[in-house]
Amino acid sequence: MDILGAWKTRWGIGRMTYTINPGLYSVGCPDQYSPVLVTSNYKLTVDKVRKNLSGRNLWVLVLDTKGINVWCAAGKGTFGTEELIARIDQEGLKEKVVHRELILPQLGATGVSAHEIKKRSGFKVEYGPVRAENIPYFLDNGKRLNPSMREVSFPLFDRLVLTPVEIVIAMDLMLRVFGVMAILSALGILPVERADYLGLIGAVITGTFLSPLLLPWIPGRAFSFKGMLTGLIWAVSYILFLYSKGYTGSLQLFSYLLILPSLSAFFSMNFTGSSTYTSLSGVEKEIKTALPIILAALVAGILTRIISLF
Amino acid sequence: MGFKYLKDAVTLKLDTDKCIGCGMCEIVCPHSVFLIKNNIAVLTDRDKCMECGACSMNCPVSAITVRKGVGCAYAVLMGMFKEDGCGGGPSCGGSGCC
Ligand code: SF4
Numbered sequence: 001m002d003i004l005g006a007w008k009t010r011w012g013i014g015r016m017t018y019t020i021n022p023g024l025y026s027v028g029c030p031d032q033y034s035p036v037l038v039t040s041n042y043k044l045t046v047d048k049v050r051k052n053l054s055g056r057n058l059w060v061l062v063l064d065t066k067g068i069n070v071w072c073a074a075g076k077g078t079f080g081t082e083e084l085i086a087r088i089d090q091e092g093l094k095e096k097v098v099h100r101e102l103i104l105p106q107l108g109a110t111g112v113s114a115h116e117i118k119k120r121s122g123f124k125v126e127y128g129p130v131r132a133e134n135i136p137y138f139l140d141n142g143k144r145l146n147p148s149m150r151e152v153s154f155p156l157f158d159r160l161v162l163t164p165v166e167i168v169i170a171m172d173l174m175l176r177v178f179g180v181m182a183i184l185s186a187l188g189i190l191p192v193e194r195a196d197y198l199g200l201i202g203a204v205i206t207g208t209f210l211s212p213l214l215l216p217w218i219p220g221r222a223f224s225f226k227g228m229l230t231g232l233i234w235a236v237s238y239i240l241f242l243y244s245k246g247y248t249g250s251l252q253l254f255s256y257l258l259i260l261p262s263l264s265a266f267f268s269m270n271f272t273g274s275s276t277y278t279s280l281s282g283v284e285k286e287i288k289t290a291l292p293i294i295l296a297a298l299v300a301g302i303l304t305r306i307i308s309l310f
Numbered sequence: 311m312g313f314k315y316l317k318d319a320v321t322l323k324l325d326t327d328k329c330i331g332c333g334m335c336e337i338v339c340p341h342s343v344f345l346i347k348n349n350i351a352v353l354t355d356r357d358k359c360m361e362c363g364a365c366s367m368n369c370p371v372s373a374i375t376v377r378k379g380v381g382c383a384y385a386v387l388m389g390m391f392k393e394d395g396c397g398g399g400p401s402c403g404g405s406g407c408c
């Protein structure tokens with residue numbers, strides 16, 4: 001499985017160009033009373049923060065998160081207590097401002113312990129909003145926020161922009177499978193049909209695109225279950241279509257009923273990583289239940305399809 | 311839209327005896343799992359927790375425990391197949407996650 005590695009590298013390479021140097025930056029003309037905002041050194045994040053602060057005078061303390069955004073860096077600990085304390089010292093923040101308060105993005109809380117910071121550096125941590133666009137509201141309203149500004153949502157658009165990555169990763173795997181199928185077919189071992197490829201591609205699309213998009217409206221909580229449902233709808237429609245086109249091999253059609261939903265379920269399950277609300281314990285539980293079923297249905301389906309060829 | 315993952319799966323625990331009602335957990339949780347009622351933290355809906363660990367990191371009296379992790383099936387699957395265990399639990403890199 002070097003697909004993951006390839007993606008990591010691709011992301012990694014892209015990431016380097018999106019890094020800015022850690023340190024203390026000024027927006028406008030800040031003085032010793034100006035607020036201090038803390039953020040990651042992922043360039044897009046810094047740009048967003050700056051854009052939302054235009055016309056104000058503030059300090060922006062950029063931590064070294066290796067060019068990774070706040071949420072992911074906080075999860076890994078690079079946007080963390082130690083780095084923040086070290087950066088405060090290194091930049092001589094205590095001499096730059098007379099107050100002792102830092103504003104951190106709320107999503108950084110996963111890596112930062114506010115009371116630790118207070119104890120060890122004297123600075124009080126205030127957690128600002130989740131999204132940079134709400135920073136002005138936060139600053140102008142006595143560092144208070146509406147509850148909705150503290151919540152991570154997962155709107156349709158966010159889900160939509162995440163699907164291309166899912167499709168690419170899934171197709172990367174499927175192209176290998178198609179390769180094997182094509183070789184077996186060319187060697188005359190298994191006469192694979194075009195209908196097989198089309199069915200599989202359809203299942204990839206339901207699993208990686210349709211399920212994420214329709215996520216809140218598909219019944220069930222487990223991602224694999226949702227994917228199984230969209231895959232089932234695809235399988236049934238596809239079987240009816242093939243039947244109307246004159247396919248009557250019932251074993252072949254039945255094999256699609258087993259293969260396509262399980263494949264769709266598997267790819268939907270992988271969308272848990274992109275979602276903003278799944279827990280590790282939940283994912284482990286889901287895999288434990290779903291994976292054996294998916295594999296069993298897949299193997300049974302493939303065997304059925306092979307038998308139907310003879 | 312309130313997304314909710316599996317029922318009764320998370321490791322989140324709150325020890326109300328220790329809680330001093332500082333409100334930090336309510337502030338940092340990205341899914342509004344905590345609410346301060348009568349100066350004490352209460353859980354609104356445990357199933358909404360994504361085990362990010364922000365609450366336990368920021369509770370000054372260690373009243374909250376949760377196993378911190380990333381809810382990513384790719385990462386968990388990789389962890390199952392790869393035995394070298396580079397330490398530190400599953401981490402991702404595959405799909406849209408970290
Ligand atoms: S672990 Fe994260 S999501 Fe769960 S309750 Fe704590 S802050 Fe909220």
Ligand code: SF4
Nearest residue numbers: 329330332333335369
């Ligand atoms: S952070 Fe800890 S002490 Fe503060 S309200 Fe929450 S549980 Fe209570």
